[in-house]
Amino acid sequence: MAVYTQLGPEQVSTFLAHYDAGELVALKGIAEGVENSNYFVETTKSRFILTLYENRVDPADLPFFYALLKHLHEAGCKVPRFIPDKKGEWLQNLAGRPACLIEFLQGVSVTQPTSAQARATGVALGQMHAALTDFALQRPNSLGLSSWRKLAGQCTNAGLDGIKDGLAARIEAECDYLERHWPENLPLRAIHADLFPDNVLMLGDRVTGLIDFYFACTDALGYDLAVTHSAWCFASDGSRFHPELSRNLLGGYDSAHGIDAPTRAALPIFCRGACLRFLLTRCYDWINTPANALVTRKDPLAFLRRLDFYCDDANISELMGQLGNAFEAG
Amino acid sequence: MAVYTQLGPEQVSTFLAHYDAGELVALKGIAEGVENSNYFVETTKSRFILTLYENRVDPADLPFFYALLKHLHEAGCKVPRFIPDKKGEWLQNLAGRPACLIEFLQGVSVTQPTSAQARATGVALGQMHAALTDFALQRPNSLGLSSWRKLAGQCTNAGLDGIKDGLAARIEAECDYLERHWPENLPLRAIHADLFPDNVLMLGDRVTGLIDFYFACTDALGYDLAVTHSAWCFASDGSRFHPELSRNLLGGYDSAHGIDAPTRAALPIFCRGACLRFLLTRCYDWINTPANALVTRKDPLAFLRRLDFYCDDANISELMGQLGNAFEAG
Incomplete structure (x- = not known):
């Protein structure tokens, strides 16, 4: 910045x-x-x-x-x-x-998305995934599942616990859980992997550009949907889930690309993975950015709060219900 | 920035x-x-x-x-x-x-001015001064002569000598000299007071905008010309004087506004004052900006080198010769 x-x-x-x-x-x-x-x-x-x-x-x-x-x-x-x-x-x-x-593309990055804007973003993500079905080049996800334990090690237990007491153990337990449950059978494709509202240009409810592809890589489509879901459907500090944004984002994606049964089943795990990825990189930046630097350090705990959300069975039931509706609407 | x-x-x-x-x-x-x-x-x-x-x-x-x-x-x-x-x-x-x-004005801020660009800037400064003859509002120059000793005190002798050995004494001697020799009889007008190349938008050799008036104040026109001269006519680190830029800047200014005899006589003092002003504010920022901040700290010594230039009698003779030529050309 x-x-x-x-x-x-x-x-x-x-x-x-x-x-x-x-x-x-x-x-x-x-x-x-x-x-x-x-x-x-x-x-x-x-x-x-x-x-x-x-x-x-x-x-x-x-x-x-x-x-x-x-x-x-x-x-x-x-x-x-x-x-x-x-x-x-x-x-x-x-x-x-x-x-x-x-x-140069016209459009602005919204900071308080509306339902219509979340739906348009879901559609744009789905269209992007559909368009990449026949894209052959590969780039490994250097910030994917296999990187998280190493990233946590680079933060050190002391560094993580300095951000929040008990965070190191929580992250280690989450790595254990995700390594055991990560779906191995899903096809890997080119994905954006960082589709925050910052990276979507809009005019009104219309998407005029998806930008900043510098984390794009080869990974599961459902993981890209999960990153986008975690980025779009919460208050920015992670303190509140916005069910209407979620329903529209998932519905828009489903209308443009569909969400197959294996992806649907894996989505809760992918959402937890997305939260861990941003929690870890934000922890790393937090620990390694001087507090007086002019770069704004993003709060890591905003993604711990999202992780807590996705670890709650009642919340996952609600999400699965929305996916059901999305299927029906689609 | x-x-x-x-x-x-x-x-x-x-x-x-x-x-x-x-x-x-x-x-x-x-x-x-x-x-x-x-x-x-x-x-x-x-x-x-x-x-x-x-x-x-x-x-x-x-x-x-x-x-x-x-x-x-x-x-x-x-x-x-x-x-x-x-x-x-x-x-x-x-x-x-x-x-x-x-x-919003089109144009770019040149970093390596040509003679034609220096002349155009001199003309634009002269036209601005001519246009302000009947401008009545006043704003004291909070970074003028009366502020410099105080600013040096805020930097502290230790701070100044930490930038360069002997700098505190040099600045004190310069304050003494300028207070004794500063012309008191010149009319005060609204001036830009910060017309660095950064603050002039150009397309080719044409000035499309003078910008960033946030240091504008009421002071002598010759002081504004001196600030502009010190900003435009040297390598940015102050290591080299560019006589052709100087001749064109002064000639352009003279053609648009004229340089009367009292201003001409005072110009060497004004140039030393302009150097001291930027030397001091850069020292202050240097001392008060963390070295690891993302704000670029500007080198104070770039203006000590310019000050050295204007303190040399042979250089002043050269400048006065250019002013003579400017008079003839005008």
Whole structure:
């Protein structure tokens, strides 16, 4: 959420000269995305996002992201395209960093979703999954099930218990549970894996763009649905579940893609896994970000509260009821 | 250079409903300006900058800035206007902070000015000064001559000498010198007082906007010219003087406004004062900003090097020669 690499307009004009993109008329560093530097670029022809990849994105993964967005765009999904230069190259080097020029999409990221917006997001996620049925490239999920115990170790028991007394033991027990119950028989596909409201651009109730695919990877579709469910259907601090948002998100997804019986059965486990993933990465960032840094540290406990929700049988019954209704509506 | 207050699109849409400004279609936090939160706002009708004033700007000063920009705009100068709402109010409250909707101007801030760009900036500064001849409102310069000794005291001798050995004594001697030699007989006018390349928007060699007037105040015109000279005519670390930029900046200013004999005589003192002002505020920020904060601390010594330049008689002779040429060219 900051600009790590300062660019002058002279550099950006030289960069743009490789493209058929017009002349630079505005350049603003924007506070957006994971640990990349992002600029809003306006030219005489169009508008773009210019992204410089800092440490968090591995340049070796960029071809996967490029192919994924190209595939989705060609399938009619609303995602930003990487723009190729005059020679067809979409990956450049700028200020010593991998850099890409990316399509600018209109729309805003809602912070208090309505039911209609949750439904539209479910539909967009389902359409994306449907479009990726024939996408062949793979990228292992480096933040999936097999990473969680290691991530907890990097946080250390003292670090975790410093966030909340007993958290280390709770996380270890959850790892045990998920390793025992994780479904092994479901097909793996390309998924977004981080579809928070931040990463959905909307105009009114309409989705104008799914963005920030830098955690996209190969994993179960139901896990992607679970991540989205945990991100969209609670008060942001996790203190309250919003059943109407849940019903609409699941209903929208089901209408666009369907939720098969094995995915339906696995959804409670996937939801617990999604909560553990964000709980752990937020704990890691919390422990490793100085309290006085200008980066906002996101509260890890917001995902412990969600995890508590998904561990409660009564809540799972309610969710399963909604899935039943979604089936009927679908 | 960061977004301090997070705004959701719901809040911004409610805010925009007070204006005849269209519907929100894009919202991006931008890294720009002093310690304010700035958003790029696009609507179905136009584009704007939405500024929330954080601690550094005193809300009591906003009417001065508003009147100044209105006056300059009506005089044909390229500056961003504060947009009034349907009731004519230009100052609002948003997320508990004073907030203004401001015109978005095209153009980029050059980092390596050319001679033509320095000349255009001199012309724009001269035109601004000419337009402000009949501007009556006053705002004392809280970072002027009378503030410098106090600012040095707030840095403490230990703090200053920690930046560079002997700096505290050097600054005290400079305060002594400037207090003895500061011209008292020059008229005071509204000036920008911070016209760094950052604060000039350009398209090619053309100035499309002077921006960031939040240090504007009542002081000598020659001091404004000196600030601009010190900001534009050196390598950014102060290690090298660029005589061609200087000749063009001064020539451009002279062609648009003229440089009278008392201002010409005072210019070397004003240049030393401008250097001391930025040296001191950068020392203060250096001492008071944690080294690991994401805010970039600007090197104070970049202005000590400029101060050294303006203290050298041979350099001053060169400058005076350029002013002579500027007179002849004008």
